[in-house]
Each structure stands twice: as structure tokens, then as C-alpha cells.
Amino acid sequence: MSGYTPHTEGDIAAMLAAIGASSIDDLFAQVPAGLRPRATIDLPPGLTEPELRARFEALAARNAGGTGPAVFLGAGAYPHWVPTAVDQVLLRSEFLTAYTPYQPEVSQGTLQATFEFQTFAALLLGLEVANASMYDGASAAAEAVLMARRMLPDRHTVWLSRALHPHYRAVIRTYVRGLGDVVVREVPFAADGRTDLGALEGDLGPDALAVVLGQPNVFGVLEDVAAVAARTGAAGALIITATAEPLALAMVRPPGACGADIAVAEGQSFGLPVSYGGPGVGLFAARERDVRSMPGRIVGETVDAHGRRGFVLTLATREQHIRRERATSNICTNQGLCALAVTAYLSLLGRQGLRALATTNYRAAHAVATRLEAAGVARRFDGPFFNEFVVQAPIARWEALVRDGVVAGFPLARWYPELDDALVVCVTEMHGAADIDRLVRGLAAPAARAASG
Amino acid sequence: MDFPEDLHYTQEHEWLRVEGNDGVVGITDFAQDALGDVVFVELPPVGATFAPGQAFGVVESNKTVSDLFAPVAGRVTAVNHVLRDEPELVNSDPYGAGWMIRLALTDREQVNRLLYADAYRTFVAQQRT
Amino acid sequence: MLLDEPLIFERGATGRIGWAVAEPPGGGQDGPALPPDLRRDDDLAGLPEVSELEVVRHFVRLSQWNYSAATTLYPLGSCTMKYNPVVNEALARLPGFATLHPLVPDRLAQGALELIAGLEAALAALSGLDAVCLQPAAGAQGELLGMLLVRAHHVARGDPRRRVLIPSSAHGTNPASAALCGYQVAEVAVDARGLLPAAAVAAAMDESVAALMVTNPNTLGLFEEEIEAAAAAVHARGGLVYMDGANFNALMGVARPGDMGVDVMQFNLHKTFSTPHGGGGPGAGPVAVRAPLAPYLPVPRLVRSDAGLAWSDDAPQSVGRMRSFYGNFGVLVRAFAYIARLGAVGLADVTRLAVLNANYVRARLQGAYHLPYDTPSLHECVFSDRHLQDSGVSTLDVAKRLLDYGFYAPTIYFPLVVKGALMIEPTETETKETLDAFVNALLAIADEARTDPALLRNAPHRARLARLDETRAARRPILRWQPR
Numbered sequence A: 001m002s003g004y005t006p007h008t009e010g011d012i013a014a015m016l017a018a019i020g021a022s023s024i025d026d027l028f029a030q031v032p033a034g035l036r037p038r039a040t041i042d043l044p045p046g047l048t049e050p051e052l053r054a055r056f057e058a059l060a061a062r063n064a065g066g067t068g069p070a071v072f073l074g075a076g077a078y079p080h081w082v083p084t085a086v087d088q089v090l091l092r093s094e095f096l097t098a099y100t101p102y103q104p105e106v107s108q109g110t111l112q113a114t115f116e117f118q119t120f121a122a123l124l125l126g127l128e129v130a131n132a133s134m135y136d137g138a139s140a141a142a143e144a145v146l147m148a149r150r151m152l153p154d155r156h157t158v159w160l161s162r163a164l165h166p167h168y169r170a171v172i173r174t175y176v177r178g179l180g181d182v183v184v185r186e187v188p189f190a191a192d193g194r195t196d197l198g199a200l201e202g203d204l205g206p207d208a209l210a211v212v213l214g215q216p217n218v219f220g221v222l223e224d225v226a227a228v229a230a231r232t233g234a235a236g237a238l239i240i241t242a243t244a245e246p247l248a249l250a251m252v253r254p255p256g257a258c259g260a261d262i263a264v265a266e267g268q269s270f271g272l273p274v275s276y277g278g279p280g281v282g283l284f285a286a287r288e289r290d291v292r293s294m295p296g297r298i299v300g301e302t303v304d305a306h307g308r309r310g311f312v313l314t315l316a317t318r319e320q321h322i323r324r325e326r327a328t329s330n331i332c333t334n335q336g337l338c339a340l341a342v343t344a345y346l347s348l349l350g351r352q353g354l355r356a357l358a359t360t361n362y363r364a365a366h367a368v369a370t371r372l373e374a375a376g377v378a379r380r381f382d383g384p385f386f387n388e389f390v391v392q393a394p395i396a397r398w399e400a401l402v403r404d405g406v407v408a409g410f411p412l413a414r415w416y417p418e419l420d421d422a423l424v425v426c427v428t429e430m431h432g433a434a435d436i437d438r439l440v441r442g443l444a445a446p447a448a449r450a451a452s453g
Numbered sequence B: 001m002d003f004p005e006d007l008h009y010t011q012e013h014e015w016l017r018v019e020g021n022d023g024v025v026g027i028t029d030f031a032q033d034a035l036g037d038v039v040f041v042e043l044p045p046v047g048a049t050f051a052p053g054q055a056f057g058v059v060e061s062n063k064t065v066s067d068l069f070a071p072v073a074g075r076v077t078a079v080n081h082v083l084r085d086e087p088e089l090v091n092s093d094p095y096g097a098g099w100m101i102r103l104a105l106t107d108r109e110q111v112n113r114l115l116y117a118d119a120y121r122t123f124v125a126q127q128r129t
Numbered sequence C: 001m002l003l004d005e006p007l008i009f010e011r012g013a014t015g016r017i018g019w020a021v022a023e024p025p026g027g028g029q030d031g032p033a034l035p036p037d038l039r040r041d042d043d044l045a046g047l048p049e050v051s052e053l054e055v056v057r058h059f060v061r062l063s064q065w066n067y068s069a070a071t072t073l074y075p076l077g078s079c080t081m082k083y084n085p086v087v088n089e090a091l092a093r094l095p096g097f098a099t100l101h102p103l104v105p106d107r108l109a110q111g112a113l114e115l116i117a118g119l120e121a122a123l124a125a126l127s128g129l130d131a132v133c134l135q136p137a138a139g140a141q142g143e144l145l146g147m148l149l150v151r152a153h154h155v156a157r158g159d160p161r162r163r164v165l166i167p168s169s170a171h172g173t174n175p176a177s178a179a180l181c182g183y184q185v186a187e188v189a190v191d192a193r194g195l196l197p198a199a200a201v202a203a204a205m206d207e208s209v210a211a212l213m214v215t216n217p218n219t220l221g222l223f224e225e226e227i228e229a230a231a232a233a234v235h236a237r238g239g240l241v242y243m244d245g246a247n248f249n250a251l252m253g254v255a256r257p258g259d260m261g262v263d264v265m266q267f268n269l270h271k272t273f274s275t276p277h278g279g280g281g282p283g284a285g286p287v288a289v290r291a292p293l294a295p296y297l298p299v300p301r302l303v304r305s306d307a308g309l310a311w312s313d314d315a316p317q318s319v320g321r322m323r324s325f326y327g328n329f330g331v332l333v334r335a336f337a338y339i340a341r342l343g344a345v346g347l348a349d350v351t352r353l354a355v356l357n358a359n360y361v362r363a364r365l366q367g368a369y370h371l372p373y374d375t376p377s378l379h380e381c382v383f384s385d386r387h388l389q390d391s392g393v394s395t396l397d398v399a400k401r402l403l404d405y406g407f408y409a410p411t412i413y414f415p416l417v418v419k420g421a422l423m424i425e426p427t428e429t430e431t432k433e434t435l436d437a438f439v440n441a442l443l444a445i446a447d448e449a450r451t452d453p454a455l456l457r458n459a460p461h462r463a464r465l466a467r468l469d470e471t472r473a474a475r476r477p478i479l480r481w482q483p484r
Ligand SMILES: Cc1ncc(COP(=O)(O)O)c(C=O)c1O
Pocket: A331, A332, A333, C078, C079, C138, C139, C140, C141, C171, C173, C174, C215, C219, C244, C246, C247, C268, C283, C285
């Protein structure tokens, strides 16, 4: 018995009597008899809480989390310290176990926090308005493409930078699969690791609907969003940016200020553990004049019957529960609690803390890149970067390092066959000096390694 | 409920006022009452043309969305931009300040197919029961 | 007493900091500065400058303005607001799960992969279907995936087909997901019993129909008695059957979708499998399919070999990806913990007691509230405000007045086939005493509607705020705080 269900024999008898049924089985009389015997559940018996804990601890122990190997991985999920206060907020049952705030009078906590989340998202992305969250950065990018299609219904070709994270590109392709009227093409990247502006300029024809690029991109390289925006705008298309590491935006000019029409981001960096890739949260921002084309829930400010400030879900006519097949998106449940984590995290770090943390990441990553360079491990791209960069090193060295307990970045050949022996390495405030030494020593060219002793 | 005699009506609850070769279009008192507080009206650009019965825009209340249908064929010569900021005019003055579009009529004969106030009043009474 | 609390942006003072960062490791050489044209130049103006205590206090105060499933009965129909076991929170936070990077080599993630494989197998067993994908982030994304699979199946046969049949009682995500897949929605009316007649499906079915998208039990809480015949009619013309599994809490140990003729379905782990709703997510919407649809499932797929479990991108017919990485893994951990804790018997009990609770509420409220469909129902029951209309009181007023009695409101005005719907889903985790208190509150409200309708129309009276002006919010949208 789990204790999750409270019924005593007496309760059951009294309830059946009130219903006028003689057994619980009677309540299922509408289910065709042929279905019932086959539905006997074929699963093991239940566990006690200590057994459950032991089983899950054993599973967790077979993973490289916690105090396992030194992992220099980013590439879409970023290890940052989660302040204890953030998780404490998430564990407040009043936030954790509520649902979509349909009754605003008794949901002001969730609503006000969401309004704050929208403000943070808009401020960081440099745009006017933001929604209450999307599933993740990649699906937010796909929803941005669908929004662009609503804004420019006569255009059909979407250009994806090849330096945009491959998961984001894949999700965009999946989301437009069924529509039949959107053509997806890719723009190559140049030798500096940035989207190839020359190629882009040649590509953008009158049918161009939107250009989507990462900022920073999958190589950790910072794009010249303003230059792309100028060319995209001249062609009459929209520019969409997708940011997987939003901490970069604490230092880097935000997409909106560079001319982006829609900017999305993955919010995991802000207060959520990497958690094997989810849950994270999609941030989605756009211009106010385009708000009625936006997907997702939106919270707005209003007053109650006595004139006191309060918050409600608003502009709901865009959504599936009202517009059904003509809705701007099918999203219903979003990532509310993860949006709350972002809100608590950004509140806590605030203006000073966020700037300082970004600087720390920038410096730490650049210091490692410099040391690797000195150790004969060259950077693959010379474009500017934030806390992630690509180096050239033989895959055998990466494999040897994994055996030694260091995951020296992600081998890009899995995603880019042309990038043999290229590793994208991420360094954040989480990486200690000893692990960094192991990384540098392990990746160093044999000659340099010998020289450095 | 008020249904002015000088207007023509549709079963979709739009009204049309003929002014020379133009027709002004809005939604009826019945429609605004059924919708409740109107919060947004989406209107077409000037120059757009519509066939009779074609959707020319959308009117939204808090919890509903309804298409707006052109009563007759025509080309849009003006739209009521004031509704962008003051959609409540559709509720407070549906036949006046709450007008939506002005059409250059393609075929004045089509007006004859619309309902007179009496017929519309009867139609609405039936809807309610 | 509920304290006032401004926006976090309205708190604090310039220069204050809530969380200090250590110096960069390794001494921190500066590296080249960012080129000026890339640099952010607003100095992050507008972001708060507050202390840790201010932040904690801010969110504790906000939290106290919420009703939640841990605070009170949260009878939101179609949402299955059951108890969210607290042990699952601890398990999802084990460092081996929480700090596991999704791109570590598979051999360093065998525990996570075993968990994923275990959950896939459990959902396959419960559904009677053959393969499961855990990627979708919520029910609606599962629906979208399901419809993409349907489409891929038809495309492989030369014609994607054009239409999807959806009953009029369906949730809004169903038509929205079908449309996102390029399908036209053809609505099939439910009959006087509130059920989908197989004959209506057969009549609507032709070679242009890609699928029937059906919720079972449906949104009225009724088991679709004719589902086998309806499925047969769809299959006879080459269509597929999609089942929205949001209401799976009524089916465990009772009926398997695979046995009903369903080809593809989604689960809502945040409903049936107890993961917390989080004020609107995160959820998870795994999809289960019959074997012939498995080749189209998203990448990567989990495969087992002698070397252990591994992700594979080798699926040339796959529809691609729904999101980055593998799914809302933290949610999957909680759901699997729930299944492991309850086991076969416990899960079957969940369904039995959920149905008992809903029927008890229904029996006690019948008469005082109008029951538009009196077909026997399973895990939820839907009433309407018809009996109250003479007093000029609506469903909305009843919902608001319930807040005064200390309960969250049922789902209202859904499903659309019931005018003024009040949709109640108590779930199996509520005691008889709580249900009695809830029912008594609704009975008292029905009396108040007759004796003092204004009391309802102005409710709530005991919440932090009175009724909010939603019209004003929509007419003059204020969607964020603005720096001065
Ligand atoms: C019947 C039904 N189908 C689908 C959904 C959509 O699920 P989700 O909100 O997880 O996207 C819901 C829930 O809200 C539902 O109640």
C-alpha cells in the first residue's frame, strides 16, 4: 500500500451505497466486457519508499552526474550553479502543485511571477513583449517560424543557418512537415564559424520568409546579428534568433537591439539543472504590434472590482481552447515551474550578479582557450565567443580522456561530418582549476604535453 | 434591442447602410450583446475586395472569436481605425461609432437580398428560443 | 492574512546583490574584449537589485496567493490534480539525474537510459501498444507527434490524406494539433448519450480521412462504448485511430487502447502519473504506437545491445525531432517513480478509486445541479448551470463562490458540447470527508443562488482579490513591467 489513496473499507461501502452500486466493478459496466480481462496490468509489484529510494539511487549512481567525471559539455545544455534559494522556491507546494491559473483571484502568485518572467524575457532578449513560456528553446524556434508564416503568409522559404544548433534545425523541420507550404533551406557557415553573410545575401529571394540563426551559435561563436538583420530586412524577410546559452546576453547586445523580429531562448541556464536535457523552458519575445500572432499563454495586468492591481491570462483568443484549429499554436501546458525558476534566478542574481557571472564565464572560457592554444590545440574558428569554443584535437585523445574521467567537450563530427576532430568545449563557473588542468593536459599535443611536463 | 429601419441586415448579424454607391458595415445590437465585451476587431486593409458572405475580419470578446462576413460584394475604401484603440465602441454604439468598414459596392442589386429590419427582428426572436 | 507584495522590479536599491559570484577559476586572464558592436550597452538596466532575503520573501508571499493541490481540493476536470508524491521530488533531484549532461557518452548515462527504457516498457504494457517515445514535452506536443506519425504513415502509401475526424466534445488541442499537421478538421457530433456513434464515424469516413482523433474516456467522463466499431470503420477505409490519453486515469487495469483498435496515443504524465503541474507545466506527453508506426518515431531511438543501452539516430523514416535532447527527463523520473511505487495492483486501485470518487460526487450533486448526460461516467462528471438560470446565476458565479468555501473551481465552460459546463474530477487521492465538504459547499451554493444570487455574482469575497477585469486586460494590454 502506498498511502496515496485514502479509502477505508467503510468509506468504500458508504460511497457505493450513496451511488447505489453494489461494487466498484459495477461502475465500469459501460466498458465492453471483452476489453477488461486483457487489461490486467503486467507490471511488477509496488515498492516501499525505502526500496524505491534504493532502486533510484542505484540508477542514478550509474550516471556521470554529481561527483563523477569532469564534463566540459555545453552544446545546448549548460552547467551553472543553481542557488539553493531557487530550488527552495520551486519546492513551495503552492507553486509546485497548482495548475494553469484559470481562477485568477486565487492564482495571483503564479500570475504575478509569470508577468515578471515575461518582463525578464523581454528585457534580456531586447524586445517589447514575451509570452509565459514554450516547451524549450528548440520548439520555441519552431513556433517562431510558424509565427513568421502568419505574419508573412505570401512567403514560403525559411533559411536556417547551418551554425544553428542541429536540434533546433531538426525541430523546425519537424514542425513544418505537415504544412506543405514551407520550404526549409540552409545557409552555410564561414571560416570564422559565423553564418556566411555573402552566401546569405545571394540566397535571399522574394520568397524568403525568415532567417533563423543562433546567438551564440552551436560553435559558441557570436553572430553579427545586426548585419544579418540588415540583409534580411532588405529582402523583406523576418529575422529570428535562437539562444541556447542566454547568459551570453548579459554581455552581448540583445537580439532585439540588433533588429531581430522574434527572439527565442532556452532558459535552462537560469536556475535549472541540466537534468539530462529537460525540463528546460523556452523564452519567446517579439514586438508588441505582433502580439496577436504570438503562440502561447500571456499574462497581463489589470485591476479587480475594487481597483487593486492584479494579473490575468489575457489575449486568450489566440489559443487552442478558443480558436481550436485556427489557434496560433496547439500549446496548452507549458513549462510554468521552469519559468518560475528563471524568474527566481534572475531576481536573485539581478543586474550586478548576472553581469558578474557572465564576465566570469567569459574569462574562464577564454583563459582555457588561451592555454589550449599554447599547448598546441588550435581553435577551429576565430569568431568571437562567450563560454564555448571549438578546438581541433584528434578524437583518439578525446576518447582517452573520457576513459580518464574527463569529457573534453562534444565531438562535432556527429553533427557535422565535415568537422573531423573538432570538439566544442564549454567552460563555466562550475569548472574547478584541477579539472581544467586535466583538460588542458589531456588535450595538449604530445610535444606540448612533454614540454609542460 | 434596437434595429434601425434604414439598415439592411444579414443572418450572420451584420448590418449595411447604403450611402450613394458605398455601403457601411458593422455588427448588430443583437450580435454585440451576444458577444459581450468586445476586446479586439481585426479589419482588412483598404483596397481589399470581398465576395458576398466572405470573411472580411474578426471580432473578439474575452472568450470568443467570430468571423465578420461581407453582406455584399465590394472593395474596402475605408476602415474604422478608431476600433483598434477603442473596441468598446462596438458595444456602446454598434450602428454609429462602432462601424467597421466602408465598401464601394460592386453590385447594388445585391443589397436587395439582405433582410429588412422587420425580417431581421423576427429572425433574431427565433434564434433566441 | 495575506501581505502585499510589489513586482520584484519595484523592490531593491541600486548596488544591492542577491547572490555573489566567485572570481573566475585559474586567475582569470581577461582575454580579448568583445568587439564594441557586439557589446550590450544598456548595462542591464531594469533588472532588479535585491538581497537574497528579499527574493525569498517575495516568492513566499506570492506563493501564499495561490490555491494549489497541496492546499485544497483542486477538482479541475480533465487535469487529474491528484496528490504529487513528495518522494518523487527528492528522487528527481538526485545528483546522478539532475546534473547529468545530455551529451555525455551513452556508457556514462546507463542509469538514465535504463530508467527511460523502463518507463517506455511500462507505458507500452499499460497501453497494449508496441513502441513508446518519451520526447514530447506535454500532451499537446504528443498529439502533434501522433498526427505527424499518422501523416508519415499515409505519405509512405502515397497520399497524406486531407481530413481528420474529431468529436465535438474534444479538447481544443486536438483540432489545433491536427491543423498544425496540415489537416482539415471534420467535426463529428456526439449523440444524446454524449457518446461518439460508430455509425456517424462510418458515415463520415472515406479515403480522404487520415484518422479519427478520439478521447477515451471522453471529456464528459464517458467511456466511448462504440470505440471498437468506430475503429473498425476507420480501419476499413485505410484510416488510423488516434487516442487522446489525457483521461488515462480511468483506464488502468480496465481497458487497453491497443485492444480497442487504437493505433497511436499520447499519455499525459502530469495527469495520470502524478508529476506536479507546476502552475502550468512542465509536463510530459509520451506517445505509444503499434509496431507499423514505430519506424516514424522521432530520433534518437533507444536501442539495446550487448554493450548496454544507446541512442541511435539511424531511423531514415523518422519524422525528426520534437524538441532538443530526449524529453522532460526530470518529469520522466517522477512518473517512473510513481509507477514503481504503486506497481500493478496500486495502479489498478488508482483507477478504481478515481472512478468511485467521481461517481460519489456525481450521485450526491445530481438533482441540485443539472446533469446534461446521464450516461454512467467514469473518473469525472460534467454538470451545467441550467437549474440555476432562473436565479440569474451562471457557472462562472458558482466557480467564484466555491473559492470562498476554500476549494479551487472545477473546469468551467468545457467541454463545449455542454452549455455552462462544470467539469469535476476529484481524483483517487481525496478522502470521503473532503468530498463531502466539497459537495456540501456546492449544495450550499445552489441554495444561495436562490436566496442571495448577488452573493454569487460578486464572489469571491474571501480571496486576496475580488473579480478581475479581464476585459480591461484584453482591451489595453499591459504585458510586462516597464523601466522608468
Ligand atoms: C482532454 C485533454 N486533451 C489534451 C490536453 C492537452 O494536454 P497538455 O496540456 O499537456 O498539452 C488536455 C489538457 O489540458 C486535456 O484535458
